[in-house]
Amino acid sequence: MKVDILRLGHRMRRDKRTTTHVGLAARALGANSMIFSGDDDPRVKRSIEDVVTNWGGDFRIEYREDWQKSISSYPGLKVHLTMYGLPVRVVIDEIRDRARAQGILVIVGGEKVPGKVYSMVEYNVSVTNQPHSEISSLAVFLDRLLEGRELEARFEGAERTIKPSAHGKELVTGNRDSS
16 A cells, blocks of 8 residues: 655644654654645755664655645545544545555645645544644554554565664664565
8 A cells, every 4th residue: 555644734843843743753653655735855855864874674765845736636535633523433445445445645744734724634543532642643543544554564675673672772784684
């Protein structure tokens, strides 16, 4: 299933860590790419590209000034994550079925999501109706969408991998394989 993320309204002075963490969560939890709009911030792009170089995979990130065009031109299903949406548990099976056939653009907001976004998508979806972060909503949504399979993903070309351990930390470097 093709999964793309659109991060709306990046603010260079305030959102470097948040936008970077949206990208990190997206990559680690099964998305193929992330587009971000708002301020063009090369630091965000470079941070994500460095993670891909070191930790593997083919995740892509790009900046697009025109978020409306990114949504309207997307050929697949469009889902906006918002605390005002339909509960994820109610709509996830339908979304998953449609996304398998067409791909999916998952939209996460920034400071204030323009009202127009709500009408440009097929689904407005909430993981909870309580205030929370776009990072947490994306993580929960991707886990539900991909039914936990993303947790077993292997990232080709990894320079670094983790050897799981109940105690301590072990980082394996220099392997460049799919372990």
